[in-house]
Amino acid sequence: MRIGVAGVGKLGEYHTGILKxxxxxxxxxxxxxxxxxxxxxxxxxxxKYSVRCFSSLEEMAASCDAVVxxxxxxxxxxxxxxxxxxxxxxxxxxxxxxxxxxxDDLIRLEHEKGLTIQVGHIERFNPALxxxxxxxxxxxxxxxxxxxxxxxxxxxxxxxxxxxxHDIDLxxxxxxxxxxxxxxxxxxxxxxxxxxxxxxxxxxxxxIANVTASRLSRSRMRKLRFFSRNPKCYASMDFTNGKSEVFxxxxxxxxxxxxxxxxxxxxxxxxxxxxxxxxxxxLVLDYVSPDVPKVNALKLExxxxxxxxxxxxxxxxxxxxxxxxxxxxxxxxxxxxKNTADLD
Numbered sequence: 190m191r192i193g194v195a196g197v198g199k200l201g202e203y204h205t206g207i208l209k210x211x212x213x214x215x216x217x218x219x220x221x222x223x224x225x226x227x228x229x230x231x232x233x234x235x236x237k238y239s240v241r242c243f244s245s246l247e248e249m250a251a252s253c254d255a256v257v258x259x260x261x262x263x264x265x266x267x268x269x270x271x272x273x274x275x276x277x278x279x280x281x282x283x284x285x286x287x288x289x290x291x292x293d294d295l296i297r298l299e300h301e302k303g304l305t306i307q308v309g310h311i312e313r314f315n316p317a318l319x320x321x322x323x324x325x326x327x328x329x330x331x332x333x334x335x336x337x338x339x340x341x342x343x344x345x346x347x348x349x350x351x352x353x354x355h356d357i358d359l360x361x362x363x364x365x366x367x368x369x370x371x372x373x374x375x376x377x378x379x380x381x382x383x384x385x386x387x388x389x390x391x392x393x394x395x396x397i398a399n400v401t402a403s404r405l406s407r408s409r410m411r412k413l414r415f416f417s418r419n420p421k422c423y424a425s426m427d428f429t430n431g432k433s434e435v436f437x438x439x440x441x442x443x444x445x446x447x448x449x450x451x452x453x454x455x456x457x458x459x460x461x462x463x464x465x466x467x468x469x470x471x472l473v474l475d476y477v478s479p480d481v482p483k484v485n486a487l488k489l490e491x492x493x494x495x496x497x498x499x500x501x502x503x504x505x506x507x508x509x510x511x512x513x514x515x516x517x518x519x520x521x522x523x524x525x526x527k528n529t530a531d532l533d
Contacts, residue, residue: 190217190218190219190254190255190495190498190499191219191220191221191252191253191254191255192208192212192218192219192220192221192253192254192255192256192257192495193220193221193222193223193224193243193249193252193253193255193256193257194208194223194224194256194257194259195223195224195225195246195249195256195257195258195259195260195268195272196224196225196258196259196260196261196264196268197223197224197225197230197231197234197259198225198230198259198260200259200282201223201225201234201257201259201260202234203487204257204259204487204491205220205223205234205238205240206238207485207487207488207491208220208257208491209238209240210488211488211491211492211495215495217499218495218499220240221241221249221252221253222235222240222241222242222243222249222252222253223235223238223240223241223242223243224242224243224244224245224246224248224249246268246271246272247275249272250271250272250275250276250277251275253277254277254278254498255277255278255279255280255494255495255498256272256277256279256280257279257280257282257491258272258279258280258281258282259282259309260282262284262286262287262346262350262351263287263346265281265282265284265285265286265287265291266286266287266288266291266294266295269281269286269295269306270294270295270298273295273298273299273302273304273306274298274302276302276304277304278304278305278306278498279304279305279306279307280306280307280308280309280491280494281295281306281307281308281309281511282308282309283308283309283310283311283354283355283358283511283514284308284346284350284354284511284514284515284518285306285308285508285511285512285514285515286515287346287350288515288519289512289515289516289519292508292511292512292515293512295508296508296509296512299508305494305497305498305503305504306504306507306508306511307490307493307494307497307504307505307506307507307508308504308506308507308508308510308511308514309490309506310354310355310358310359310506310510310511310514311355311486311487311490312355312356312358312359312411312428312486313358313359313362313490313505313506314484314486314487314489314490314493314505315426315428315431315486316431316481316482316483316484316486317426317427317428317430317431317432317433317481318359318413318426318428318433319481319482319484320426320433320479320480320481320482321424321426321433321435321479323479324417324420324422324424324435324437324477324479325363325415325417325424326417326418326419326420326421326422327396327417327418327419328363328364328396328415328416328417329395329396329397329416329417329418330396330397330398330415330416331360331363331364331396331397331398331399331400331413331414331415332398332399332413332414332415333356333359333360333398333399333400333401333412333413333414334401334402334410334411334412334413335352335353335355335356335400335401335402335403335410335411335412336401336402336403336404336406336408336409336410336411337352337403337404337406337409338404338405338406338407338409339379339380339384339404339405346382347375347382347383347384347386347522348375348382348383348384348385348386348402348403348404349375349383349386349402349518349521349522350515350518351402351404352402352403352404353386353388353400353401353402353518353521354514354515354518356400356402356413357400357514357517357518357521358506358510358511358514359413360390360398360400361510361513361514361517362510363415364392364394364396364398366392366393366394366396367392367393368390368391368392368393368517368520369391369392369393370390370391371388371389371390371391371517371520371521371524372388372389372524373386373387373388373389373521373522373524373525373528374386374387374524374525374528374529375387375525375529376529378405379405383522383525384403384404384405385402385403385404385405386401386402386403386521386525387399387400387401387402388400388401388521388524390517409429410429411427411428411429412425412426412427412428412429413425413426413428414426420437420438420439421437421438422435422436422437422438423435423436423437424436431481432481433478433479433481434476434477434478435476435477435478435479436474436475436476436477437474437475437477438472438473438474438475439472439473439475440471440472440473490505490506493505
């Protein structure tokens with residue numbers, strides 16, 4: 190299988206290095222080369238990684254079976270449509286497109302051609318999330334915060350499509366229910382698009398998600414917390430440093446550790462919750478510090494994409510998943526427009 194990268198900015202360069210590494214260790218995978226509209230940048234990456242530079246998308250399509258699209262969001266649709274028509278499967282960095290109509294067009298082509306699209310919602314592969322998967326249960330309340338500094342690289346889209354969409358996708362993957370209502374607010378500050386936004390998403394099953402994103406922060410934050418039932422637990426994940434914690438209600442004989450030293454340390458942590466233990470009757474509050482896998486999330490999602498193509502499996506994050514995240518992002522943006530007079 191021959192694979193290439195379209196768009197070799199900062200993120201596209203990461204894809205290039207990782208895919209070249211994968212190709213060197215997987216027998217039937219070949220890294221074919223890169224394409225970028227900037228000839229100077231294209232040649233720079235070609236020299237740095239000793240890879241072929243394609244002069245056009247047509248030339249790339251003729252030499253690849255699949256392509257990673259890591260260009261600016263506003264260009265995803267035209268590039269993806271051209272490559273799908275040429276018969277290539279695609280890994281498209283999030284968001285899938287800028288409009289639902291564009292996403293629908295790509296999905297139609299994907300199905301007509303019998304191809305595969307995987308959308309690059311990388312947080313699905315974050316080790317902090319992978320560590321808590323055994324404890325997820327049925328999340329009923331999610332709090333997500335994603336803060337970043339300002340980058341001129343992404344001024345073609347709002348903070349909703351730039352940052353918040355990561356957590357929108359995570360919320361939709363964790364809460365398996367239709368959306369009941371969305372309330373949102375946000376502001377433009379340094380660009381012509383939203384730079385800060387917050388949304389409250391209510392689901393038909395009673396679950397609630399509060400999601401906040403800003404690209405005007407001095408410090409970087411990527412955190413998500415959820416409260417679940419079946420079983421009852423609280424989990425906290427820091428996607429920046431890959432750390433996770435789980436607090437769950439169990440019977441005494443189901444405690445996660447039998448080690449007295451670990452139990453003593455856990456007891457000190459649990460004391461921070463106050464006098465909660467006295468109200469739990471026959472249950473106890475258990476603290477779990479799950480083992481976080483040492484994985485490169487970008488490499489893992491690319492490996493899953495390649496595996497899907499080689500073995501005819503569905504993508505982990507399908508085009509339909511990407512469309513649903515975009516649909517919710519659009520609804521959030523529309524709510525902000527309705528509620529904030531100066532956005533138009």
